[in-house]
Amino acid sequence: MTRSAQSKRLYLTSAPVSEANTSSTELNPSLYNRNDVSRIDFSGAGGYAVPQLEALPALIEYLSEAVLVVNSSGSIVCINNKAAQFLGHTQGALRGHCWPDFLVKRYQPHYHNLVDMGRRGVLSQQQKPTEMAIICVNGDIKDIELTLSYLPSDDPLLVIVMRDLTSHKAECYKLHTLACTDPLTALANRRHFDQMLQNYWDECNKTQSPVSVLIVDVDHFKQFNDQYGHIQGDECLRRIAAAISLAVPRGQGLAARYGGEEFALILPYHDEAMAKAVAVKVQHYVSQLKFSEQGLSDDISVAVSQGFASEINGQFRTPFAMLCAADTALYRAKAEGRNCISSSC
Template sequence: MYAAMIKDNTPFQHTSGHVGFYKDSSLATMLNFINEAVMVLDINGNIEMLNSQAALLFDGKKDQLAGENLLAFLRDETGRSHSQIIHCLDKASSEIINTPPLEVTVCRLGPSHSVVSVELTLSSLPQALSADSALFLCILRDLTVHKAEYSSLKRKAETDFLTGLANRHKFADYLSQQWAKCEEDDLPLSIIFIDIDHFKRFNDDYGHIMGDRCLKRIGETLNLSLPNRNTLAARYGGEEFALILPNCSAQTAQLLAIRIKRHLAQLSAKHFALMSSVGLTVSMGVATQESHRYETSDALLHAADTLLYQAKSKGRDQICYL
């Protein structure tokens, strides 16, 4: 098959009528041997030719796409992708181009008119292939699988394996984001720290498997207690949990802490298959950034942590707040 391709001297006829060769084989034949979605564009972005993989990527047929302008298929609300591609093609009048990959979103031709994220690269074709008009090789790589894998890895990197809550890394990132947003919009930001009382004794008496079951159940309860989607619950340490509450006043945060404490207290022994005499209590610290009380997010965290340890030092099973 490859030998046959080399012997093929038949010129290709594309939409603008130019004829071109690449050594002994036509450009059209070569495109079909490339295992990527490939198009040939003119200087205006019109599709001169494409291979089967490109047609498949766009969920259409070659004759539907040939002669159309690639820019018409871009989903680009900001206009940035259009501008970048037009700029690259404009440069080609004076220099050979070979762009770094651009991530763009394209609309497909199928009945659902779905969109797909692709990585697009443009490069000038040799003058021998372009006849009297510049032509460009456009390679498109479907990012669907890559993005799904990246999202999965990102979720795993940000999630505590045992409880399913955010981990400390995600907690720190989210607090930084929300601190900046709440400071800019002059909104309150509250932090609740939660620590399971005498958890080491629980593990010693009933084993780590039962301790893990307890932590998972607490994680589920906290997740169900979140007031809205902007709130983040995280496992902050071994038996310590933390909540980030954007746009939440001190009074609202205190009421939420009381409700969460009541829900956790209802996790009776039956949830852990233990004796009915076993109880579960928590200590909590609540701090709120209001009226620029704290200079940094670290200061807010330190305040919540200090209040938590005040609750523990006062006998545990209580909430401390300013």
């Protein structure tokens, strides 16, 4: 046995301590069990550490993670119960199956790349787990975090550890939604608006398409609050938000609460005429609001002033410049008597 192979000897054995001592620095204490009679001998040819196959199924069965071992052609050599349950079949039925077939197609090149790195000896043990997705036997798709370890030998083995990311992803999605949403109106919040404005701006610039922004400000809202109270004011803002949402073409653009009683819309692929048409709809839907279902008099109505700007031929250098122009147009609409629409042009 070469010195390097000897130094990689790992025992899961009841062997005397002196026998295991040669590699004590390499032992994982959690694997070392004096009462366990099974033994893995890493004494393969060519100086590689080769685990004897017979011990692997028993070893991985003890692990708390979902683990499977795959050979160089991708066939599952052994799989623990947790991984089998995760994939949705029995251990026996899964043995021999082609593991990469369980991976969602778009992740397969990345997986093969990791395997190739292992083969070339450049797969670092510090390699971070990789997010992928698998298709279970019943067709369900599950997000996973995959860690791949390469056991080199003449017939190399890959040890794959999977962690279920389903609940983690659901939690992330929930948090992301919360971080992007205005709690009062359920529209996008300003942070999300700013981010999306840049995204839409880039997208429209790339395709040389127009993009517009529209700012909507409730008229004399202080009076509404003063007369009917802030709770009624809140409900009024919710209803205005819903009316504004109705005016945004489905799947095209974004409506956000920009702050206080001010709303903003991004209208990608909208030129000036199209943006104005959306503003007219907003004005109409808001004017139709009735507040009797809030317990207020039927003759109460609200109105909005609006300003918009459209980028068509490179007149604005940044999305922020376009937004400022829409804001200036809004001020003009207020100055011109409110309940009207003003353009930056």
